[in-house]
Amino acid sequence: MSRKLWQLFKPVPQDFIESFPEYSTITLQLLYNRGLCTEEEIEKFLNPDYENDLYDPFLMKDMEQAVRRIKKAINQKEKIVIYGDYDVDGVTAVAILYKTLKALKAPYIDYYIPDRNKEGYGLNKEAISQLVEEKIDLIITVDCGITNYEEVELANKMGIETIITDHHLVVSNLPSALAILNPQRKDDRYPFKELAGVGVAFKLVQALLKTPDNHFEPFLKWMMDLVALGTIADNVPLLDENRVFVKYGLIVLRKTKNLGLRALMAKAKVNPANLDTEEVNFQLAPRLNAASRMDHAYTSLRLLVTSDYQEAEEIAEDLNKFNNQRQKLIEKIYQQAKEQIQKIKSKEKILILAHPDWSAAVLGLVAGRLVDEFYRPVILIEKGNQESKGAARSIENFNITTALSKCSKLLIQFGGHKEAAGFSLETKNLENFKEKMSKIASSQIKDKDLICSLKIEADINPQDISWNFYEELERFRPFGIGNPSPLFRLKNVKVLESYKVGNAEKHLKLHFKNGDKEIKAIGFNLGKLMEGIKNKKKVDIVCGLKPNYWNGTCDLELEIFDLK
Numbered sequence: 001m002s003r004k005l006w007q008l009f010k011p012v013p014q015d016f017i018e019s020f021p022e023y024s025t026i027t028l029q030l031l032y033n034r035g036l037c038t039e040e041e042i043e044k045f046l047n048p049d050y051e052n053d054l055y056d057p058f059l060m061k062d063m064e065q066a067v068r069r070i071k072k073a074i075n076q077k078e079k080i081v082i083y084g085d086y087d088v089d090g091v092t093a094v095a096i097l098y099k100t101l102k103a104l105k106a107p108y109i110d111y112y113i114p115d116r117n118k119e120g121y122g123l124n125k126e127a128i129s130q131l132v133e134e135k136i137d138l139i140i141t142v143d144c145g146i147t148n149y150e151e152v153e154l155a156n157k158m159g160i161e162t163i164i165t166d167h168h169l170v171v172s173n174l175p176s177a178l179a180i181l182n183p184q185r186k187d188d189r190y191p192f193k194e195l196a197g198v199g200v201a202f203k204l205v206q207a208l209l210k211t212p213d214n215h216f217e218p219f220l221k222w223m224m225d226l227v228a229l230g231t232i233a234d235n236v237p238l239l240d241e242n243r244v245f246v247k248y249g250l251i252v253l254r255k256t257k258n259l260g261l262r263a264l265m266a267k268a269k270v271n272p273a274n275l276d277t278e279e280v281n282f283q284l285a286p287r288l289n290a291a292s293r294m295d296h297a298y299t300s301l302r303l304l305v306t307s308d309y310q311e312a313e314e315i316a317e318d319l320n321k322f323n324n325q326r327q328k329l330i331e332k333i334y335q336q337a338k339e340q341i342q343k344i345k346s347k348e349k350i351l352i353l354a355h356p357d358w359s360a361a362v363l364g365l366v367a368g369r370l371v372d373e374f375y376r377p378v379i380l381i382e383k384g385n386q387e388s389k390g391a392a393r394s395i396e397n398f399n400i401t402t403a404l405s406k407c408s409k410l411l412i413q414f415g416g417h418k419e420a421a422g423f424s425l426e427t428k429n430l431e432n433f434k435e436k437m438s439k440i441a442s443s444q445i446k447d448k449d450l451i452c453s454l455k456i457e458a459d460i461n462p463q464d465i466s467w468n469f470y471e472e473l474e475r476f477r478p479f480g481i482g483n484p485s486p487l488f489r490l491k492n493v494k495v496l497e498s499y500k501v502g503n504a505e506k507h508l509k510l511h512f513k514n515g516d517k518e519i520k521a522i523g524f525n526l527g528k529l530m531e532g533i534k535n536k537k538k539v540d541i542v543c544g545l546k547p548n549y550w551n552g553t554c555d556l557e558l559e560i561f562d563l564k
Contacts, residue, residue, distance in 0.1 A: 004562050005453040006542060008489065009033045027472055029458045030486060034239075046475055048244045050221075055241060057207040060200075061188040062179035066163045067207045069138065069178055074106045078137035082111040083123060085143040085197065086292035088285045088300075092230030093142035093165070093201035095304040096223050100205045103219060113301065116292040116361050120389060121415060121422055123151035132158045141165060143197025146182055147415050149175045165200045167236075168415050171405045192241045194482075198230030199245060225253040225261060226304065232277050233285035235420075237482030246478045250275060260303035263312035264288070267320050277478045290322035293361035294329075326362060333358050333366045337380065341370075349450065350441035352434045354381035354388065364391035364420065371395060375452040377403075377441060381430070387412065388427045394419045397449040403440050407433055454542050454562055460488045462517040470545050470556055485544050487561060492538045493519070500527040508560065520548075523560035533563075540564045 012025065012032040020028055020042070036042050044053055057063055073080050080101065084094035094111050101109045112127060114120065119127065122144045128151055131139065138161050145152070145164035152162050152175035162177040170184050181200055183190040195203070205223070209216035228249020231242050238246055254272045256262060261284075265272055268283040291299035299322075303315040333355075340353045351374065363380040370378045371393045377400055381390040394400035401416045404423055408414065410433045414423035425433055479485040496518070497511040508523040508530055521543060523529070533539065543558040 003452070005451045006456055006489070006562070006564075007453045008456045009458065011458070024472060026458065026460075026464075026469070027475070030473075030476060033457055034483060045239075045243065048247045050244060050248045053241070053244045054206075055191050055203075057203040057210075060181055060183060060190045060203055061185060062181055063204070063207050066165075066179040066181055066204060069161065069163060070101075070140070070208060073138045074101070074104055077107045079108045079135060080106055080110070080138045080140065081131055081134075081136045082109070083127070083139050083141045083144070084111065084113050084297075084301075085121065086113050086116045086297035087143075088233035088288045089197045089230040090143035091288065091292075091297055091300045091304065092226040092233075093198040094301055096198065096205055096226050097140065097142060097201050098305060099223065100208055103216070104208065111301065113292075113297045115296055117359070120413070120424055122413065123148040123155075125151055125154055128154050128158065128160070131155075131160060136160055138163065142201045143167070144415075145175065145177070146170055146180070146184075147172070147175075147413065149173070151175075152177050165197070165204055167195050167197050167200050169401055169417065171401070171408075171415075194237045194239070194242060196231045196234040196236045196242070198227050198234070199236070199242065202227050202245070221248075222252060222257055224249040224251075225256045225258055228253055229261075229280060229284065229288075232280045232478075232480060233289070235481050238277070238478055238480035239482045243478070243483070246277065246480070250277075250478060253280075258304065259309045259312040260306050260315065263309065263316040264303065264319065267313075267316040277480050286326070287316075287319040287323045290319055290326045293359075294322040294325050326365075329359060330362050330365055330369075333362065333380075334369060337366060337370060341374070348376075348438070349445040350377045350379065350438060352379045352381070352437060354383040354390075354430065356383045358382045360389035360391065363389075364393060364422065367391050367393040368420075376445075376450050379437065383430065384427055386427060387424055388430055389424045390422065392416070392421045392423070395445075395449060396453075398441065398445050403437060403444075406440055407436050410436065454487060455484070456489045456542055457486045458488055460490060462490065462493065462512070462519055465517070465519060465545065465556065465558070467556060470547070473545060487542050487544050489540060489542055490558075491540045493541065494538050495533060498530060498533045500530055502527075510560065519558060520555065521558035521560050522548075523563070526560060526563075529563060 012029045016032055017025060017028055031042055036045050082094050082097050084090040098111055114127060140163045142165050144166055146166040146168050155162050156176060163179045164177045165181040167182060174180055181204060183193045183195055209220060228246045231245050236242055254275050264284060264287060268287060270279050270283050288300045291297050299315060299318060303312060306312050336355060337353050341351060360382040367378040367380045375395060377394040377398050379390055379392045381388050392400045399418045401421045404414045404421055410425055410429045412424045416422055473486055493512040495510055496513045499509050501507045501509045506525050506527045508526040510521045512519040541563045542561045546559045548555045548557045
């Protein structure tokens with residue numbers, strides 16, 4: 001039934017178990033699987049501490065220059081503009097820096113977020129020209145700028161100084177900015193390299209607000225909801241400093257003072273008390289991102305900085321409408337893309353598709369969905385008359401941004417991460433681009449790389465499934481990239497009952513029996529596997545544990561991710 005490769009971690013060594021007798025074997029197995037082997041690493045992971053586990057922001061290269069220049073701008077009443085990206089990471093970064101400069105009583109502070117559809121990602125020359133007309137003295141970028149060499153040079157010539165804060169890969173030389181805050185710099189010794197854009201912006205905020213008496217500390221802590229939101233939404237590893245941000249940021253988010261976030265949670269029917277990374281990823285972040293995809297990111301930014309609850313409710317309603325429109329558009333493009341895929345040779349190791357009627361604003365989401373389905377890199381392109389815009393999503397063993405860098409002569413601009421990127425190019429170069437990317441993928445991707453793998457923490461028995469076991473796993477929250485929700489294998493479980501449930505019978509519901517233990521399980525979108533299961537047949541399953549709330553009761557059940 002399964003087309004996935006099951007990869008079981010090696011059992012935890014006995015000497016490791018003996019070194020930490022205070023922990024159970026399963027806890028030690030999960031820690032060992034995550035490469036946490038010392039007492040200090042384990043303590044920091046299981047008990048992240050806001051006061052002690054955040055690094056000194058001045059360890060980041062160029063931080064002193066950045067702080068000094070910003071304070072000079074405030075003192076000399078210069079005009080400052082925060083230039084941000086249009087996704088949740090960028091918008092939250094703009095929001096916290098804007099709130100901070102307001103708290104520092106900057107006399108003139110504004111923000112600029114490019115139109116996703118008209119301007120694209122990062123700094124652009126037209127925007128620089130507009131800021132020159134507005135007599136701006138200082139641009140501070142957040143979540144962008146690291147590849148904008150020409151734009152920074154233009155700003156320099158026009159008399160505007162630039163401070164870049166970014167976290168994206170540094171693929172070439174650095175722009176000629178006054179200061180560049182990016183832990184990905186090769187010459188940066190900051191201890192943690194995987195910050196989100198909002199994380200880098202927060203380090204700048206920490207440095208700006210550092211005072212002998214720490215009187216800004218409460219203000220800083222109340223902004224952790226935005227830091228957590230941007231960090232989770234940008235899919236960076238939830239380890240080290242990011243884990244601290246998210247752990248404490250979720251606590252703040254559950255009791256947030258931010259009127260916009262409160263209105264958004266109400267509109268999305270999210271219970272703040274139960275809020276976790278899943279609700280952020282699937283309820284809050286998509287609504288905030290929908291603004292830039294269907295309209296403009298200023299809508300989301302206004303939500304995050306408003307002090308008027310009626311305005312917040314109105315904006316949250318707008319975001320809900322944008323989100324519904326986004327979902328319909330994604331479905332339409334998804335079906336059109338699948339029609340194209342049916343005409344492509346199955347041996348292709350990368351799927352590169354283009355269409356004149358597609359909207360670049362949602363192509364990344366569609367590409368991600370296609371990667372999940374076909375498990376190979378996917379590039380989708382909105383084909384324009386003169387210029388085309390694309391979004392790329394990739395698999396574990398193929399760095400899509402590095403691949404794009406090898407096609408840089410064919411591109412107008414590009415940027416991103418290992419598994420997600422965006423770019424633009426002249427349409428006349430489209431066919432050459434397709435050909436070159438296909439050659440790169442064919443030479444680098446092995447057949448085994450195109451098999452989706454499930455990483456299984458350990459084998460467990462039905463007797464292990466209990467609320468105590470579930471509470472033990474909860475210590476590993478918040479889950480995300482780098483610390484996934486644990487999956488386990490149960491072998492030779494006997495199926496008592498199987499049936500399909502949900503809309504269009506997409507989901508699979510199973511009841512198991514092992515000895516005296518009866519277990520309920522659900523497999524979302526696994527209804528297609530029903531035909532391969534016969535009652536009382538034994539199966540192996542890969543699953544996680546989840547509480548099931550129904551009719552005022554709560555039962556512990558398994559969530560099935562695959563079965564054989």
